[in-house]
Amino acid sequence: MSSLSTLLLGLALGLRHATDPDHVVAMGTIVTRDHHVRRAVSTGMFWGIGHTMTVLAVGLLMLLGGVRVPERAAAAMELLVAAMLVTLGIVAVRSRRPAECGAERSRLPEKLLVSPLRPLVVGIVHGLAGSAATALLALATIPDARGALLYLLLFGLGTVLGMATITALLAMSLRWVGSRSARVPVWIARVSGSVSVGAGILVAVRVLVLR
Numbered sequence: 001m002s003s004l005s006t007l008l009l010g011l012a013l014g015l016r017h018a019t020d021p022d023h024v025v026a027m028g029t030i031v032t033r034d035h036h037v038r039r040a041v042s043t044g045m046f047w048g049i050g051h052t053m054t055v056l057a058v059g060l061l062m063l064l065g066g067v068r069v070p071e072r073a074a075a076a077m078e079l080l081v082a083a084m085l086v087t088l089g090i091v092a093v094r095s096r097r098p099a100e101c102g103a104e105r106s107r108l109p110e111k112l113l114v115s116p117l118r119p120l121v122v123g124i125v126h127g128l129a130g131s132a133a134t135a136l137l138a139l140a141t142i143p144d145a146r147g148a149l150l151y152l153l154l155f156g157l158g159t160v161l162g163m164a165t166i167t168a169l170l171a172m173s174l175r176w177v178g179s180r181s182a183r184v185p186v187w188i189a190r191v192s193g194s195v196s197v198g199a200g201i202l203v204a205v206r207v208l209v210l211r
Helices: 004-017 021-031 037-065 071-094 108-114 117-126 132-141 145-178 184-210
Strands: none
Touching: 004 145, 021 037, 021 071, 021 117, 021 145, 021 184, 037 117, 037 145, 071 117, 071 184, 145 184
């Protein structure tokens, strides 16, 4: 079994991974549309679960079959993340807050933005992009398969806990602001969407131009 320090490193990397700017921006576009703290925690947990699903799948392929993610595939996944950030941002800017219209009259983009499937899909996509590669590279330093699997599970637990905490803090902050001004949360949502679009463009430029 791997050393305790290596396993704790997996948990710490997972917690840190949740704070990556593109993760926070993507989740921010969802949380700014719904300030309910319990649902925000659920959103963060769904993201972490989706992310862990992908990391575990790739990690098992690496452990059992010696598979390595090709550079082109990694670049394609980064571009998918970029497209996702842009899409989330555009929907966030164009859609209205659910509280401003009846549930039965909510438009499809709004329903998609607050759907529990959205953070799950976002997490799955992020699982092969960015610093998640750090967790997978560390597998080479773990001598036994059981230790490596436990390491990946702890990394996943870290991402779930980290993102659940982040989304809860975002929701609580927005609720506090919203209790003092009805308009400020609307502008925060629009700014969050604009930042998401900009982040997506930057990711695409990094992959297509700088790599």
